[in-house]
Amino acid sequence: MTNEINIVNDSLLTPEEAEKRNGLRTRKPYVAEKLANIQTMEDRGEISPIIRLEKSYLCNFQCTHCSAEYYMDRHLEKVLHVKEDREQIDMEDIRELSRQADEMGLARFVITGGEPLVMRDLDEVVAAIDPEKHYVILDTNGWFLDDNKAKHLKLIGIEKVQLSLDSIIEEDHDDFRNKPGSYKRVMRAIDATLDAGLNLLLSTVLIKGQVHTKEFVELCKFATDKGVGLYVSYAKPTGSCTDHPEFVIEKEDADILRQLEKDYSVFTHMTPSYGSHKGCITVKGIITVTSSGEITPCPYIDFSIGNVKKMPLKYILSQGMNNPWLGPHRPDCLIGEDPKFIKIHTEKTAGATHLPLPWGEGFTENDSLTD
């Protein structure tokens, strides 16, 4: 029966998606089966979000557009002059999160941060997630990702690396990342990742007007020629980008990008994939677990939908899905495009020291689209 379901679900995949799925099926059949069941879950009205895990915000970069900057100790201590005094998640919390996620049929974890490759306990975190039960992705700036590190990641069970590349022009990338030499390190990391047999995804941040540039199209072409996908994240008015509202895209940018999807291996979080047409993926397709155990519905929304140290994951996701901003299907990016929500988010987070705002202060039970 399971095989029949998988065959039907696989028929919705592109040839490239099907090839990847089959490869995983031989190595990690349990994980592949869970991934194949996602479509069936969605047909039943269930959700299967990717879980982004931000255990640590330690980072060797200080990027212009970082969404996590306001969560970092360096920002809390040097800019806001406060301490992170909330209880932090530990390995037991991650093991429990993994268990609950598995029980719900969730299949994907992204280890992010901060920069995961500066985490001393990265191997332990991967083991706590359990790569035999979940598809594990590592989100990195690539600075430390050489051949040895890539082989090690493969060995400990990482399946895919998501590598940030903000421009095909070396100087522009390094400027945007505020890190001379980072472009060269990304190029090294691309080769190391592919040589180690890891799946690779390049990720880039799109700012207003950039989609019109020759350089952006060149970046799309570069990824396509390499045979890897380019994941494009719109610049959102949160984190370090709060000071750069001019970065926020307009619908025209998003629409031109949608057209580029036809010619290049480029996509956003709203691009249909693996047969799923979710639109904005808040809760439905992604959640972020912060270092304090708060769950946010998107990496760029600093409102919590519940704390995993205090309540079951299933309850938190249900709470998120019942919120009128988050649960219903919509085609646009809530925090990147909806002016009303952006205004609410900006006003509520202004002056806050400890993000995300807990449930009841950001999102509440009484939220309405029209108030």
Place this chain on the structure above:
Amino acid sequence: MNGLLKGKIKMVKTAYFDQYGRCIPEALMAKVYEQSRRYFSVVQPKINYAETYQRFDRVFDIANDLSLQEFERRAEAILNVLSDTGITQSVGVPIILPKADYSDIGQAIDDIYLKAVQQSFNAMFPDYSFVNHNSSSLAGQFSIASGSRHDKLIDAMKEGVVVAYFFPCLLEYSVPAAIEQISHLPEQFLLAGGFDTAAAFIGNPDLLVRKDGYAPLLWMSGLNVETEGVGYHFESYGYDLTFNRRVHLAKVAEYWASSLVVLG
């Protein structure tokens, strides 16, 4: 006395639609947003009867059965009749449905109507695409939703060529709420299904194309689907138009809408 009575009747009629032509939900059991912030909205395309007629004639070869003058006269007559109901504040487009008696609605949508939408869309937007994401056959998929009054449109098609007006005004209604709302509306308002919704895009391929904002997804709510909680719909994706199937499970979304049709 007569004047007072007339005034009362008019008040009742205008209460069906708000100042923007959105159909006002009538104490429904099914899920609907009572108020709308009009974030997802359809922009009224320019009505050009001659161009619309040509698009229908190109795909349906209707010239022998309906002249341009007759099309315009019948379509305008619909708007005149509806002028005091408030629905004319809504976006609306005239449509033509050729005379037909299909034994299988899904098969006809697959074989005739979606291909016609594609032809019409490609003619208006050669650089963009109409994409049918539905990979399986629609044959046997549909029946007329009970309470939708969509059967009246199907019956009218059996009698002769149909001229109608299509109004995507059930904004932010769940599919069951759109069906439920019909029972609160005067008899001439029918819930749109497959042929009429497709025809709206044949006549006006740009109906959901917006550069400055997002248009809603349009369900074919007048048709029941074999699998409960599933529906078929048209939706823009950037500058493309798409047709697809998805689960709705009787839920409501700000982005979801259904449409009314009035026959002329």
